[in-house]
Amino acid sequence: MRVLPIVCAGLLAQAAAGQSAKQPAAGDAEASLRDGTVAQEHGDLKTAIADFRRALALKPDLVQARANLGAALAAAGQMDAAIEEDGRVLEISPQNEAVRMNLAMAYYRTGNLNQARLEFEKLHALHPADLNTAILLGYTYNKLRREADAAALLAPLEPGREDDFDFEYVYAYALIGSGKQDAGLPRMEKLAKAKNSAEAWLLAGSARFYRGEMQTARADLDAAVELNPKLPGLFTMAGQARYAMKDMPAATSAFQAALRADPTDFVANRDLGAMRLKEGDTANAKPLLELALQLHPTDPLTRLEMAKLDEQTGKYAEAAAILEALTRTDPNWLDAHWLLAAVYAELNRPEDGKHERALAHDIEIKQKAATPKKD
Template sequence: MFRTSPGFACLFTIANAVTLFAGLQLACQQTSPQALYDQAGKALDAGDWAQAIKLYEKVVQERPDSIEGRVNLGVALAQAGHFSEAEQQYRQVLSKDPVNEMARLNLALALYKRAEFATARNEFDALQKSHPANRQAFYLLADCDLRLGKFKEAIALAEPAYKADPDDQALEYILGTALIQDGQTEKGATVIDRMMRTGNSAVAGVLMGAAQLAAGNFEAATTSLRKALDVDPNIPGAWTIYGRALSKSGEREQAQKALRHALEADPNDFDACLHLGAMLRRAGDTNGAEPFLRHALMIRPNSAAAQYQIGALEASTGHLDEARVSLEELVKQWPDFQEAHVQLAMIYARLHRVDDRAREQKIVQSLMDKARANGPQPPSDQ
């Protein structure tokens, strides 16, 4: 989160920031009690969020139209973890000044911190349109697309920018990740090859491991990812992919450790939540699985995999009607989701709905016949 303060512009590297924040400082001196504002700024700089909130609340009480006071109050609230209250302050600023760069950025970051990635994406997108030079907003806009599973959108955003600036390693990783997740492995391999040539071997190893995992080459994926993590254990998303590869290789205990490690670094990692929750559910630890699976569904409400895992969890805990409703809705949207039909058949059997069970069994058989006719397919993570 960012606030207005003397000297802040030299730390804030986004283009055109100096002019913007210098203007806010002048407004502050003209419209806010300087001593009070200075005290609030010192409290914020010292990390005393409670005192900063108290003082900035006094600032905005005395000057309700103070844009800089409300922005900084929002920063203090967000730093204290009060993201909803911070959001209110930023939205009040934007109602008066819709193109205020700092308020829009901090609003988007508050939403992002709450894992409200769809709403945060809208704010980052609006910021990009009003301030196209804001690189941080661009990166986080693309990251929201990745977190939401909108890989084609991430590619459409990152690919032109990467062509214009192929030395941007953040863009390179975003684009490579999106291409591999979208199944465009040949184009993803081109990005990996360039990373190798330019010396970015650890990140290239992560992308290579992701591609190998997608192709079902689990042993090679595990090896590639382990080598990459030995070089740099802090590559975003690497521990999650490594955990998935270990799981597919049958090393479940190590897989759980890797996924928990991933969630320590990023509690809002959808794949880590989903796969750790699924592993715990299959192991019979439904209490341990539930918070991870529900958080995964919160991050991506439209995810078939997350919806399926919740339905399977409800079935495992004996909530058969809830599970039936969840899975019936799921197969309406994804009628070829074989595992969901298998679960439904078992649920109907437990509910003594013989005809419904028979119908689901026929659907499962039909999908199995179709799969055999189509030949081997990449492994499913559902």
């Protein structure tokens, strides 16, 4: 989405008017600018960059050469150099909106989102109704976890643009991320279906999963798998939805696919390890859970599964140490208390086991009382 500044004849004329004794050099500079522009238009970035630099060596204040150099550097992937050139142009010509857009995009592409945001905000302030700028600023807000700001920015621009994929995607994402899922999910699923977008199906399925709507989540995620099984994180999410629905063969298949794509996928290692452990397959559960713990040593669910593994393999003291730490951190963790009671029994600590069972019983009563009754 790099914006290439148009050669400004007036600016070149103004620069040429200031020449006297150095007129031949200025002419050579402008010739190099023209040659570079032709090379740039034909995709010969190496030649274009060399021509623009030659023009600037002859005439350092030739703004259009510097602007085009920034654009060519960015197109060649030399983002830091592009940012430097764009910044120098804007010091001289702060009203140059094309170069400011180039600078914003370069910051975005290098992951400097706060600087990108500042530049997009300046452009948006100048042209509040410009859709392209609003979408880019919305994407940046979303990346910065400022989805509510993105939603507020885009809401007034939606009428008449309900079928614009780029707009609806960033707006639906913002709505979902800012807690307005009832408004965001139908939009995301509508465009996912209309455009056969695996990314949109993944976002919708993930949101449905975290809402506990497992049937719909699985359908959305399966649609994404059918369209683009190589989408990062997709098989992990699909595995979680299938696991939650207790479809263990399908969940196993999904997690295995996730680990083939990325052997260090934390969730896939943890959840597939937990499944293997539940099946009593401690030999295959062990390396999965150990890697998950190595990846995230403080994750409570992984530590609970390791305690279960220790309990099943006779390492009762190790299991007790993990569970005691977990129950100190979360005194209301029912599963941890019940398992600790069983471990204390194996360690011949009947009083401690009795105490844990009593705690677990009390927690269970409180949780049942706090659960809303179904009509």
